[in-house]
Amino acid sequence: MFWSVVLLISCVKLLLIPAYRSTDFEVHRNWLAITHSLPVKKWYTESTSEWTLDYPPLFAWFEYFLSQIAQFFDPKMLIVTNLNYASPETILFQRLSVILADLMFAYGTRECCKYVTNSGLRKSSRWNFRWSSPSAMLQLLLLGNAGLFIVDHIHFQYNGFLYGIQLLSIAKILQGSYVAGAFWFAVLLNLKHIYAYVAPAYLVYLLRNYCFPNAPANASLKELHAHFSMKRFTELGCTVLGVFIVSFGPFLLMNEIGNVLGRLFPFKRGLSHAYWAPNFWALYNTADKFAAVAGQRYKLLNVSTNAAMTGGLVQEFEHSVLPSITPRMTFMLSLLSITPALVKLWLSPGNPLHFVRCLVLCAFGSFMFGWHVHEKAVLMLIIPLTVLAVVWRREAQIYLVLSTVGHYSLFPLLFTAFELPIKVLLLLINALYAFLNLSHLFALDKPAASWTLPLLNRTESLYLVGLLPLFLFEQVFHPALGLSDKFPFLPLMITSAYCAIGVLYCFVQYYWHFIGMSGSNHKRKTH
């Protein structure tokens, strides 16, 4: 049944081959060309195209591997100077490569489902049918994730492949294979370094649970020291270090490491991406804009804001009223926001689900306060949270709000008329399936209050339903009222601010939920 579902979903992905593609398509074509036709030494210095290689070395090798197959489709796509080349064969190959790489996602999903089935979480005779069991739900929620469809199969990226590896590493840790989990996470880091944001959760959990075996939960420093296992620490360290050496070693030897790191960490970008990711800074920017306009109107402030409401969404964003933000400040804020969660994780050993929770919170913290966050990073919260959504009612509730808002916040990625029905249908199918099945799973005998969505309270329901007028405003009223010329960026700004409120709400609620949870008992009582 599992692979049948994978096949069905892959068929839908095949239908999307001729859909709109963003410049990321050209980015990856260029990387194919670079890795195929240049010596390794030049991979990180080549700059014919503006889309230079800025993922870690293992991803470059992944592209190299793909390019070996690509040459049988159309060798012309592998020429570095062939900018914006998109023959039908090139499109077919690149789209197929994403669809096939998604098998990794299917594998990671399967491992997580196996854990949910075997661990005895939420075991009940209620699910005699295979396809309404928690693990079957998890499988469909993950495989049919609307965000991945939008970002990978229309917009074009390889996130499914990467999240597959993340799910695999999570599954390994849940199953107690810590070294395997660490290995896969190290591989993931060397494929895309954005996952470094969640590394603290791995670090704390592995260190506490693997390197200090059998230490009691409230162990003092002395006790901890007594339980420290040097052998395990070395084992873990060597595994992680080994992956990094394989990845970066060659560049170190070729004296290219400076170029590699320069590409991986460019500090020339602005606080917010062109379209503001729905995070804390989106609200901050919005507040700044409003303050500037208000100040101008009432002559309270003397700020030069001629660009405030007309230019708007440039990357290098200078605030006109509120203090401008520096990268250092965002870094400190992110770190500060995840510290309590990490402490809590350290203090509650032997609870792998807490590890996943902390992982989600780490992703939350960096998403909310990070520097130059992309809207796509919202998947870093949604995907791990899915695993918990089929286990614990409160997490299902947060998942429902977060996934709906998060996927909606990806809408601006696709702005073409043909893709409009697709993104709407994807979101509706995803949300409807999640609401129907999760409410069936958790609130079976509880009559729903009137005027609420299943599992949610009135405010949350109202908020989610509010996405509909927001969508209508953006699609119908904004152009119809003739605001397109005067305030072209208004829909984008409102969308990110509105979604930011929802994501912030989920962050706070979830943080509160995690901190308040008991430390050790991770087995779910039957509801």
Added chain:
Amino acid sequence: MSSSSSVDVFRGAGVLTLLGILILRWGVSLHSYSGQKKPPMYGDYEAQRHWMEVTHNLPVKEWYFNTTNNDLLYWGLDYPPLTAYHSKLCGFIASQIDESFVALGTSRGFESYAHKLFMRWTVIFSDLLILIPSVWWYFVSRHKTSDDSSLVWIFLVLSHPGLLLIDHGHFQYNGISLGFTVAAAAAIFQNKKLLGSMLFVFALSFKQMSLYHAFPFFFYLLGDTLKGGILKGVPNLAAIAFVVLSTFALLWSPFLTEINQIKQVFVRLFPFARGVFEDKVSNVWCALNVLIKIKNLFKNEEMALMCLVSTLIVVLPSCLDILFRPNKKKFVYALINSGLTFFLFSYQVHEKSILLASIPVALALPSDPFLSMWFTTVSSFSMLPLLLKDGLLIPTVALSVFHIVATTLMVNVLASTSLKSNKSDNQNVTNFWWWAVFSLSMMGCAVLTLLTVAVKPPKHLPDLFPLLISVYSCIHFLGFLLYFNYKQFSLSGISLRQTVDEKKHK
């Protein structure tokens, strides 16, 4: 679980089903259409657009005539009036969006992103208005209780690969006439004979190919009405005849004013001179043509007579059966047999006409899931040369695989969850030998597809692969024809409700 919440779940699952079939439709819509960027004649997409142009701009009297403004040699209207009215409506909407979509004369071969979007939406809307509600009604009314299984059948029928590819890819509005036919069948299942006959006249007035189904409708209505005795039946029959004739009169009224008009419409609808088949069709005559060049051997008149006689002979048993032993379960099989016989033996057949057999076969999914799935897949495969020409290879493969996997998965899930599942119905899904034959058949399709795509045919046989596909599919269809005839005859003549009543009496 309370009953109200189960209704909610059903409603939710129903919406989910609807969204699922819509996303498949829109996915196919992204792909190319027939004749995309292929002047001077383009393809069916341009034909439909041209009809919108003609019907929007010209008076009704000119639609079917060759005039200075209406060159019939360039995609002249050759479908019945309901198609023309539909085109007029779409043409009007098009003119409101952008006058250049349907500007008389100057819009020939008009193609743009916005226009493609508009055209795709018209098909989706037609489906939403006619095909989808019809299929929904058919299954929900048949199963009486609204359980999950009817949703499964609805989903599978509405994700029929052939129909999706031709309507949403290649570009036509088969969903409208087939939707009317399905609705007519649904009405008849509920003993609403007058409504059913009216709906079937709608189907006939949209596409003359619906005639493929005329025999079963005629004989079933005749047989079922006269079942209780001639005296009781005749008034009912008269009522049906009245409804049919008045519906026809109403729909065709603008053309019934002059003999000339009627004659011209019929000349356009039945283009006798176009020969026994077009391109490569998976029917008997095209397959025979490989061995004997019947196209050169016989004149069109002789050929037409041969077609008529052979079609009538083959379809006769099924018709007589339904006439003398009318029953609802048989009726679906009679639709299949008649549609398939006409496709295989009649005159002037298009490859797309296989849909007229394939949709009734899909309706038989609940009683024959395995065979139905097989037929559906082969029927889409039989249109491969056409779909390849349109650049629709990827959606063809994707939707065919989707259909096979979805059917087996859902039938298995139904069998494992449903307590009252009828074992005999689903028997052949799990039978090893059936699966072996099916797999071989599918492998044949796969090999032929690969050959067509990857190998250049020898110079003296440029049509080798399309011909092989036609013959291969034709052999399948003949086998299916035998099976479905057998199936129709093996069903007892007494309708299900009667058996239930008898049991109650005992």
